[in-house]
Amino acid sequence: MTILKTVGLAGLAAVMGVSSTIAAAQGDLTRRPTKLPDLVLGTEDNRYHLSHKEYQLETGKSYKLKVISSGQTEYAVKAPGFFNSIFLRKVEAGDMEIKAVSLTELEFEQEGEAEIYFVPIKPGKFEFFAEGLEAKGMAGVFNIK
Structure with missing residues (x-):
């Protein structure tokens, strides 16, 4: 084998080793999500109570x-x-795990809970609300940086 081939193969191996280390270090963005404070809709004392009106998030970070x-x-x-x-x-609800491309709404007809696992991919200020109850204070915002 010529010296050029030997040096070329060694260089290629070094570059591949570095790039595979970088890929392994970044990992899967959807794993080990950061748990956000629960969003609680209503209380016994106030059916229109919203526990959180604002969430601060970052693009590329996994959340629950x-x-x-x-x-x-x-x-x-x-x-x-x-x-x-x-x-x-x-989305996890009850004993179900729902895998979908997107959501339109989460509708609760009675007491219950759902967990959403997601990664923000676009920065901005995005409103959330309980439809028809916005004037009663059931609205908030997701701030994504």
Whole structure:
């Protein structure tokens, strides 16, 4: 083997070793999500209470958000801009794991909860709300940087 081939193969091996190390270090963005504070809809004292009005998120970081309905009324949680700006990994509700490309809304007809696993992919300020209950204070925002 010529010296050029030997040096070329050694260089290629070194570059491949570095790039595979970088890829392994970055890992799967959807794993080990950061747990956000639960979003609780209503309480016994106030059916229109919203536990959090604002969430701070970063693009490229994995999150888990639990949405909990008190069952005090029906809640249809919508966040059209937000749902279109995330990579949705899955939704867990009851004994089910739902894998879908996107969400339109989470509707609770009674007491229950759902966990959303996602990665924000687009920065911006995105509103969320319980449809028809915005004037009663059931609205908030996801700030994604």
